[in-house]
Amino acid sequence: MTNKPIALACDHAGFPLKEELKKHFDETGVVYIDYGTDSLASVNYPDYAHKLCRAIKGGDHDLGILVCGTGIGMSMAANKHAGIRAAVLSDTFSARMTRMHNDANVLCLGARVVGAGLAADIADLFIHTEYEGGRHAKRVAMIEEIGE
Ligand code: RB5
Numbered sequence: 001m002t003n004k005p006i007a008l009a010c011d012h013a014g015f016p017l018k019e020e021l022k023k024h025f026d027e028t029g030v031v032y033i034d035y036g037t038d039s040l041a042s043v044n045y046p047d048y049a050h051k052l053c054r055a056i057k058g059g060d061h062d063l064g065i066l067v068c069g070t071g072i073g074m075s076m077a078a079n080k081h082a083g084i085r086a087a088v089l090s091d092t093f094s095a096r097m098t099r100m101h102n103d104a105n106v107l108c109l110g111a112r113v114v115g116a117g118l119a120a121d122i123a124d125l126f127i128h129t130e131y132e133g134g135r136h137a138k139r140v141a142m143i144e145e146i147g148e
Pocket of ligand 1: 011013014045068069070071072073074
């Protein structure tokens with residue numbers, strides 16, 4: 001479990017789910033910083049993905065959660081950043097595995113895909129599961145090796 005606050009960000013489609021997640025985190029004592037957006041007004045998801053990823057790369061956070069309509073656009077933008085490993089998740093098994101094996105540091109959720117209860121379970125597993133390292137470390141390093 002990270003001792004830094006969880007970074008949260010969303011676009012307009014993800015805003016309602018991000019607010020549900022904040023309620024859940026308030027109830028369960030998970031500390032977070034919210035990088036917006038703060039309403040249903042239309043915005044561009046890459047702006048929020050880049051803001052959150054820069055905050056992680058700057059050392060303010062170990063883990064972040066991005067929410068858009070599908071989670072896909074956010075993950076595409078986030079995975080452009082060196083050192084960011086973003087996973088779009090809609091099940092709890094993958095939430096555990098992507099922390100244990102991939103050392104994923106950004107969870108992307110689709111507000112039009114998963115309900116608030118499932119999203120909270122996925123987020124909890126993502127936050128509380130530790131990376132295993134070991135045989136996975138070489139493979140995770142290989143993700144960063146590509147210079148094309
Ligand atoms: C916004 O309508 C939608 O395109 C966005 O939230 C996201 O799903 C993109 O991947």
